[in-house]
Structure formats: C-alpha cells, structure tokens
Amino acid sequence: MPKTLYDKLWENHVVRTEADGTALLYIDRHLVHEVTSPQAFEGLKLAGRKPWRVSSIVATADHNTPTDHWERGIEDPVSRQQVETLDANIHEVGALAFFPFKDARQGIIHVIGPENGAILPGMTVVCGDSHTSTHGAFACLAHGIGTSEVEHVLATQCLLQKKMKAMQIKVEGKVGAGVTAKDIVLAIIGKIGTAGGTGHAVEFAGSAIRALSLEGRMTVCNMAIEAGARVGFVAVDDTTIDYLKGRAFAPTGEEWARAVTYWRTLVSDPHASFDTVVELDAATIQPQVTWGTSPEMVVAVGGSVPAPEDFADPVKREGIVRALEYMGLVARTPIKEIRVDQVFIGSCTNSRIEDLRAAAAVVAAAKGRGKAASVKRVLVVPGSGLVKRQAEAEGLDQIFLSAGFEWREPGCSMCLAMNADRLEPGERCASTSNRNFEGRQGAGGRTHLVSPAMAAAAAIAGHFTDVRELV
C-alpha cells in the first residue's frame, strides 16, 4: 500500500502501541524554553526522576527576554526569575545546546533550532509551544505539547499519541509578485478555518509549496496550528538538503551521505491516500490582511471588512459583531483605509533573514519616504542573534534605521508581549506574527496579521496598502 509521509514518519517512531491505538512515540529532539518548562523540571525532581536523554535537548530563553538595553539585564523580576530558573535547570541536567539570554546564538526557539542544523528530516520534534509545527518544514513530525508532556518527554523520551487523520493541502501554480509564504498560509486558513485541520496531520504540497525556500516553508508550517492542525509538514527535496548542508549540528562526511539517502525517502508515495484533500490555486492568492480576532478572519488587501449580515450562522454572526467591536472597525471599511499605530516585524513566523530582506526591499523601494509620521513605532526584531548579524552584514539594519524603524535584539517580543514590547489599549498594529487574538499583543491591542513586505508597506503609508503598488 502506498504510504503518506505521515505514515512513514509515524511508523519510524512507534515504540509500542496499546490496544486502543495509543502509541508511544520516540522523540528525537526536545526544544525547551523558559515559559513552559519550569513546572516540568520541578515535577521531574519532585518525583525523583532523571531526564532520559539530555543530548536531545536544545534550549534558549526567548519569550521573556527584553529586546533592548541588554546591558540592564531583565528588569521585570518575575520574567527574570523564569529565565534564571531555565538557566539553573539546564545547568543542572545538561543539554546538547543551550543559548541563554545574551548568547550570540540566542533567539526564538523555532528559529535557532533549524538555523543550527539541530532539526533534521525524519525527526520527531517536540516543544512546549504550539508553533513547534514550524519544524515540519524539514519533513519532521513536530508537535506542540503541554507542560505535563514536556515532563513526560524529559522522563521517558517518548510522547503518548494517537495517530491523527491525514490531510493534504495542495497549492498548485505560481503566486504573483509580492505574494509570500505568509499570504499562502493566511489564504489557507481563510479557506478551511481555524478548526479546519483539527485532528489532522497536514502535509503541505503542490508546486507553490515546492517553490518556497525552507524559510518560506517554515512560515507555512508555523501557522498549521492556526488552522487547528497540531502538526504540518513538507516533503524532503533538494531545497531541504541544500539548506542543511554545513549547519552546525548536521551530519558530515560518510554519515551525511547515508543521511541524505534516507531523507530522500521522506515523501508521500505516488497515489498515497489522504482522509482530506484541500486544493488552492496559487495564482488567485493576493496579499492577505486579517481584520478580526481570529486568523481565519482574513481578506485580500483589495477587499473590505465583512458585515455580520453576510453570515447565516448565528454563532458566526455574533463572533463577527464581537470582533468588529473589539477591533474598532466598521463593517465594509476597505482594508486600505485602515490606519495603523504600530508595526511589528518579527516572531517565529517571520523573523528569518529572508523576511527581513523582504521588508527592507520595500523600504528601499519607497526611496527615502520612511515611516509615516502617524505611525508611532515600527519594531524590527530579528529571530536570532545569527539572523541579526547576517542582516547587519547585509546593511539591512541601516535601511530600517534610516526609515525611522527600531532595530532590536532577538526574541519573541511583541508577538505575545510577555516582555516590555506591547500595544497600549486601542492601538492598532500591522504584525508579521501569527495570532490576532484579543489582547495577544497587549491588553486591548488590535492586531492585523500580514507578511513582512505588507507590514513594511503599512509602516511607510501609515495604513494598509497593496505592496505590489509600491515595488
């Protein structure tokens, strides 16, 4: 029987299966950050248990760390305690790699893992963070897990799982200029909804996905969870292998050759069958902007905010009324007339070098216009220390700074506003992050999700604008 990539990844990690189908899956890589791990380490210690295989652990502090004035340390005492707890836990148990606060390779956990070659095709990857789905870009089975599961993986190197259904999302054709991976995934979520992938493992396929760089595939897989799918992945091809060659933790020499031979098998067999197939035509995808408080509340930049009466389902209608109220928007307002107070370019969705290049290209194309006077702040937060240095070597920081943007230290920053970077109540933000939930970027803050190019364009225009008209 032909197998899907999911079948292959699954079968390769099953240690044992219970009668009801619950399986013990072996975990190859365990990513750890400060927010969801302290209770797990504490639980382990209280039970007198030892971590099973610390060489599976890659850790960093990212959610709470400040993005400026690093010389002052972490000023919020509660955040500092959490970061120090991670330091202490990792020093006590050990890890394959640990990039603490201020380390040159510190950054968002989902950025540093891949860029150091610590994520390899065919791995099972877990992290106490829902955006672990990012690593599916390497044909990995990457699950976001809760803290009890973090403790379970620490103690047993396994995760209890039931096999999910298989979904294939096929994006065929070529996207137009100015349309990015972020627009593709927002269009997918707009089509299937935030619960569309619930209970499914999603394989992203089709020529438009194949044409994406590894960075672009990470952006797509990152947001699988926003479509309800705990895991999302892309098959191995030359792009995958080329990306990995020479990375710090990637194999070398004879082992590399052996690995590549195996990795090449990590594709769905021809004629493999999926429980659900969704198809999108890449050519019809426009730059996307979310208008509401759920990623599925999204339209093309040329469109307008919907009206509740457009929807028949009463629960849905009520949700739209509430979202419009929270967002301070009037039904049928054209997206391009919505003005922004802040712009955030960063997060594990869009803070890799390619994202920063795309944003800088828009700024450069605006020929010295710079940030609109009405925009209070534009934050550019690289995903990691390595991304930051690369961007500086390419002069991107100077492009941003001369446009009046702020160039920050790496971290999660205003993606979820656990540190000092946040929106004030009522402020509106064009953000390259992944969630536009109420209060996500600061209590009362209003988030519109867009691509890095669209965010940079909004920063310059002061309102949403079609980036294709700028470049």
Add this chain to the structure above:
Amino acid sequence: MRAFTPFDGLVAPLDRANVDTDAIIPKQFLKSIKRAGFGPNAFDEWRYLDRGEPGQDCSRRPINADFVLNQPRYQGASILLTRDNFGCGSSREHAPWALEDYGFRALVGTSFADIFFNNSFKNGLLPIRLPTAAVDELFAQVAATSGYRLKIDLAAQTVTRPDGTVLSFDVDPFRKECLLNGWDDIGLTLRHADEIRAFEAKRQIEQPWLFSKVA
C-alpha cells in the same frame, strides 16, 4: 492527579466559539514557575475591568458584571458549557490549570482544540464532546433554568440532564482509564523502559546522526 469520580455540578454557559487559551489565561500569568494558583486569573481580561498583573489580590479588583461567570447564578459552577474549537491557540497548560483551579471539573462543548484537549486530560479536567444540537439545547436550558445542573459519569460515559435525558459521549479508552484511576502517564510509560531502550539502541545504529553528543 486525583481520580475522576461521578459528580453533579452547576453549569455555566460561555456562549462563544473559538475561545482561545490567551483568553482563558492571559500571558502575563505565564511568568509563574508554579502549577497552582491560576484560578483567580482565569478569563482575566473578560472577568475584570482593570489590567491583571501577577501577584495582585484579585478580590479587590473591579469586576466586569456583564461577564457571564460573574453573574450570581453561576457562582460555584463546576461544568463549563462551550462552543466550537474551545481552547484553540497556544499550547499553554496554564489554561487547564486555570480552569481546574477555578473549580471546573468538566467542559461540555461541540469541539476542542487538539493540544488543549490533550492537556485537559492530564489535569483531571474532562472535555466532553456532544453534537451541536445537544449543545444548543443545553444552552437554551441553562439560560431558562437558574441552578441548572448536570450529572457526569465518566465510567458510564454519560451526561444526565435534570429532566432525566441521558446523553452519551465518546472518550478514548486509554485516557478514560488514566482519568478514572488518577494515573500518572510517566509512571505508566516507564513500565516500558526496556522497550524504549531497545528502540533507542536500534535507532542509534540506523540513524547515528540523530544522536550527536553533548559537547
């Protein structure tokens, strides 16, 4: 984890779809390094009128009287009635910790997000999926009847309404067993430690590149 026994509880309705974990417990409370004490901050942004910060005395904060859980008739609720895709968003286990600490023992709704669903079972909180028509009826009955209670029996997989109507629900046998007995997953898994070790040894030969050493 405590064992899940049959109980009879007051129902509170939260009539919204896509309630995300940021709404269940806002991020500023995630800075805690403890598992307990999140109850007073469950639904913080909806429940209070001021901005919540860790370490506040919540009993002195201004209450949003419009929020359903603040209504006198729902005080002491232990069952939360919800809509589609409850618990979507972040993987934070603080969400079930907060709900459990608030006093909820079961959630009844049409669908739950995967990670949240899974996290709930690990914390003695039972998410029950019922068909939309049954959930619609429950919302109508709760609204119409003050002091509306449901009986929940996990062993029998039933929810019993005050009018005697019994609704059955599905639950995964393994999760049911763990919850009924209050078993800890780790202890159960470690009974298979030899199998895990054998699997690992084989893997190390087949894919040695997965086992880089700690430098």
